[in-house]
Amino acid sequence: MRGWGVCTTWHTVGDGEFFCPGCGGDRNYRRRTGHRRLTVLGVPVLSRGTAGPVVECSSCHGHFGPETLDHPTTTRFSAMLRDAVHTVALAVLAAGGADARPALETAVCAVRAAGFTDCTETQLLALVEALAADTGRLPGWAEDFQEGSGTALTIELHEALDPLAPHLAPAGREGILVQGARIALADGPYRPAEREALAAVGAALMIRHEDVERLLAAAARTPS
Template structure:
């Protein structure tokens, strides 16, 4: 069985071959009795290194890039929806974050269309931290929670700050924006104190 994985030995995306084996009790080199369950491993076809099947849980570089792009896009939509779409400054900042993420052709029309499609969250409506009845909040959990374990603390903080800069583009935080950003922090495994510190820092950090 062949597939793609992030090889710990090569430090990059490589092909792997799935392998199975079993430990045997041997007598004069002849296997007699199996010892324990079948053992699974993966072997890199480039460096021939063998690793446990748990190495497949690490996303490839290509997959991680896609996850990060989707996270930035979803955070931008969520914060914009929480604060309302009437501010041209906020719309412009959200579009800038989305284009930076890799959606180079995304403009205000596409962003507003995406928000309209996610009708579970109306612009300016209080943000449901738990995602109940809110399509955008559900998207937020789906985009951020699988990504969080694979990002270092500075990377997770950077994502939250991008959302904060969208909220601040037209002035101070609105209560709904704070709720949305708190939800982002929760999904990114940031503590309440860390979220509060970052939101305060965003108000003083030139962007």
């Protein structure tokens, strides 16, 4: 019968909600640090250093590394995806498609499918007009499309897409770009400003330039 061993005493230093790799869904967690001790006959007698930090699932009690918290919860991921589609739709419309009814209708359908079920043409058009009037957060956002510089556009797109892109499969990233392409193509061939906007979308989604060109060309050949 073994009379010695090592035990770990855990202390909770934080909690919250995370996506548990063990359970495969959103769960509550405790962020914990531990202290190891050598035990003799069950009595702690000697320190053996620290343990952790770990993230402990409150459901399966599995221990995971702190990097697990970098993965968004299912709820957060859905919101990020919805916001990304909304931002891409606005970008394409502001690049020149807002004055065409087919492009506006296609954008509304995409945004509704992403989760903004109450989105209307009037709402999207008002947002595009606000950008054009410099009442948005970044002055000059809409003008960049027409001038081809895309500086402010790139900042906005990266803020919406950078947190999402690492958690999307390649097909998911490409799907968002193709949605933007369909909005641009709804009223005819790509305008130069629309291509600039879609190139910025592709870069923010970590899609290689040659793949962006391939996807845009394929979307243009596909009947609407």
